[in-house]
Amino acid sequence: MRSIGFLVIVVLLSSTVLAQGPKGIEVGDIDSSVAPCADFFEYANGTWRKSNPIPPSMVRWSRRWAAGELSKDRLKEILEQAASKKDAPAGSPERLIGDFYASGMDEARINTLGVEPLKPWMAEIDALKNAADVQVTIRKLHDIGVNVPFAIYGASDNHEPNNVIAHVSASGLGLPDRDYYVKSEPRFVEAREKYLVHVATMFRLAGANEAGAKAAAETVMRFxxxxxxxxxxxxxxxxxxxxxHKTSIADLQKMTPAFDWNAYFTATKIARVDVNVAEPQFLAEVNRKLEKTPVAEWKAYLKFHLLRVASRALSEPFVREDFEFNQKYLGGAKEMKPRWKRIVETTDDLLGDALGKIYTDKYFPPAAKARMQEMVKNLLWAMGDNIQKLDWMGPETKKRAMEKLSTFNPKVGYPDTWKDYSSLKIDRSSYWNNVVEGARFAVNDNRSTIGKPVDRGRWGMTPPTSNAYYDPSLNEIVFPAGILQSPAFSMGVTDAVNYGAIGVIIGHEISHGFDDQGAQYDAQGRLRNWWTDEDLKRFQERTACVVAQFEEYFIEPGIHHNGKLVLGESIGDIAGAKIALKAYQHSREGKGPEPTIDGFTPEQQFFIAWGQFRGDAIRPETQRLMVQGDPHPIGKYRVIGTVSNMPEFWKAFGCPETSAMVREKAKRCSVW
Ligand SMILES: [Zn+2]
Structure with missing residues (x-):
């Protein structure tokens, strides 16, 4: 019945569209008391921001976030239906997600069990006697995705990107990044104090007494x-x-003599090919700890990280404590998300292809895919046209850039082949076991890629995800079905609005191939310089302009964006908006311009759609987290930082040279 209802709605919407023509931007969200040339972010979003407070369980809120939450309502409906149907064939995707969801929603049973599901693990850690035992437990934790104190996973080789090798990266910190441990600014000092209390609370919940919990927390902190x-x-x-740092296994063994890699590779069945060590200095510290740190300290550290990762799958006190520290204190959330939403998120995370297949069959029409592919084609054309007309780049580098552009691989909606979960055992008796088995499946699935040619059909995001990405080794841009809905994309709006929203996102992802990171990878995805010295120097001068621009943007007194951290994303936005507008204008050639709607010209619609897509409200705590660790600037500066560099924007809104949205001539940035 519900799916029939959905069909009726779709039909009604399309007949409305036929009768009235496509819609423009969200006029009601604009604050017309603010001039677009004075503060375009507030102009495009002011009324929406005033009438849409952040829901208590959220840390950010925008039309896009609301759309992401709508997807979760849809996933909930799919999961509830699957869970209520007890006769789905064993091993079928429906049975798998139904049983997983039902076990996660059985809160009474989860609460009765308390910390019980972790007891065998805790007993094993308690019994550790020496560094050799510690290593066996590290490997067993890796098997279920608890990556302490380092992580190892399969990904493309930076130098031969058609091959997958193992990558070893630093991991195993409970605070967001290294600065939180070593910097002396008051916000880091405070976070350390709160973290100590949090770690002690977790130990107390797991059964330690007050003094034991405090001592263990201090050990974890020092470690x-x-x-x-x-x-x-x-x-x-x-x-x-x-x-x-590509290394042979023999050299890896020399770097870390205290770690038995032979035993590790044998037990994990990871193929013995070369390994990239992201941070050799970090690995040296792990080695030192295996040699020098008493086993008792390792025990505290390993136990805490098991508790940390497991907490969301355990009873209410653990879930609550995880929320209090990570979402409430660090992120600023006021309330916990409802249980169903948390279980939906975990199901998507661990069984994304089983859930995603049903989701896309139901909610992702083939016509949307076709329209997207057409836009991607136009955006790639615009980037090429743009490169060829650059006045600062010589012909040799241009040739290489065009070659790189020609090898871009766009993926839209969902993967062509779905993961086969038939080896995965899920039942309704234990949520914790299901989470462990789901994680084990994901870990093995990734490990199985190592030592083989890269499989270009794999996806790094699940289909319902409201996001997109660029992968420099594969030179691919990926747009899951979850982002291909309003406000990013809609079949019922003008092309101007779609190009301003999803078009800029496509342009942004393409531009990542040419940002401070992407520009270091060639057409084949190799980390290899393809620039002439002179052109590289000019490129770096231009990116330095963007670094300086974002350093000017403060989120509160004393805290401003780190220009180098947000450089790639900002290049992506500035170039993305430029080529999306160019692609839009190109798409109208021969068709004539689209109409002015509600008084807004097509160019104005384009820019307002971009401003409205990025328009959000954000909690101060999350804003601080982002400025510290997120390569994305906050929404306000993504909008202002982009349009204030764009003559096309000034022209569309008739901005005088002196207005706030027009950067001083000497400070204007344009990379691509
Ligand atoms: Zn990006």
Whole structure:
């Protein structure tokens, strides 16, 4: 019945469209008391922001976030139907997601069990006697996705991107990044104090007494601080060369003599090919700890990280404590999300292809895919036209850039082949076991890629995800079905609005192939310079302009964006908007311009659609987290930072040279 209801709605919408023509932007969301040339973010979103407070369980809120939450309502309906149908064939995707969801919703049973499901793990950690035992437990934790103190996973080789090799990266910190452990600004000092209390609380919930919990928390803090002090910071981690250390297994063994890699590779069945060690200095610290740190300290550290990862699948006190520290204190959320939503998110995370197949069959029409593919084609054309007309780049580098553009691989909606979960055992008796088995499946699935040619059919996001990505080694841009809905994309709006929203996102992802990171990878996805010295120098001068621009943007007194951290995303936005507008204008050639709607010209619709897609409200705590660790600037500066560099925007809104949305001539940035 519900799906019939959905069909009726679709039919009604399309007949409305036929009668009235496509819709323009959301006029009611605009604050017309603000001039677009004074503050375009507030102009495009002011009324929406005033009438849409952030829901208590959310840390950010926007039309896009609301659409993401709508997808979760739809996933809930799919999961409830699957869970109520007890006769679905064993091993079928429906049975799998139905049983998983039902076990997660059985809160009474989960609460009765308390910490019981972790007891065998805790007993094993308690019994550790020496560094050799510690290593066996590290491997067993890796088997279920608890990546302490490092992570190892399969991904393309930076130098031969058609091959998948193992990558070892730093991991195993409970605070967001290394700065939280080593910096002296009050916000980091406070976070450390709160973290100590949080870690102690987790130990108390797991059965430790007051003094034991406090001592264990202090041990964890000291242990992690030592790891953090040997870790790269967020800016250094953005430099692909800083984390590029391809090593043979023999040399890996020499780097870390205290770790038995032979035993590790045998037990995990990871193919013995070369390994990329992202942070050798960090791995040296792990080695030092295996040699010098007492086993008792390792026990506290391993136990806490097991509790940390497991907490959301355990009883209410664990779920609550995880929320209190991670979402409430660090993120600023006021309330926990309802249980069903948390279980929906975990199901999507662990069984994404089983759930995603049913979701896309129901909610992703083939016509949307066709229209998207057409837009992607136009955006790639616009980027090419743009490259050829650049006045600062010589012909040799242009040729290479065009070659790179020609090998872009766009993916839209969902994967062509779905993961086969038939080996996965899920039942309704234990949510924790299901989470462990789901994680084990994901880990093995990834490990199985190592030592083989890369499979270009794999996806790094699940179909319902409201997001998109670029992968520099595969040179692919990927748009899951979840982002291909309003406000990013709609079949019922003008092309101007679609190009302003999803068009800029497509342009943004394409531009990532040419940002501070992407520009270091060639057409084949190799980390290899393809620039002439002179052109590279000019490129770096232009990116330095963007770094300086974002350093000007403060979120509160004393805290501003880190220009180097947000550089890639900002290049993506500035170039993305430019080529999306060009692609839009190109798409109208021969058809004539679209009409002015509600008084807005097509160009104005384009820019307002971009401003409205990015328009959001955000909690101050999350804003601070983003400025510290997120390569994306906050929404306000993504909008202002882009349009204030664009003559096309000034022209569309008739902005005088002196207005706030027109950057001073000497400070204007244009990379691509
Ligand atoms: Zn991006």
């Amino acid at each position: 992690e601080t030592e790891l953090a002090s040997q870790s790269l910071d967020n800016v250094a981690l953005r430099d692909p060369k800083a984390t590029d």
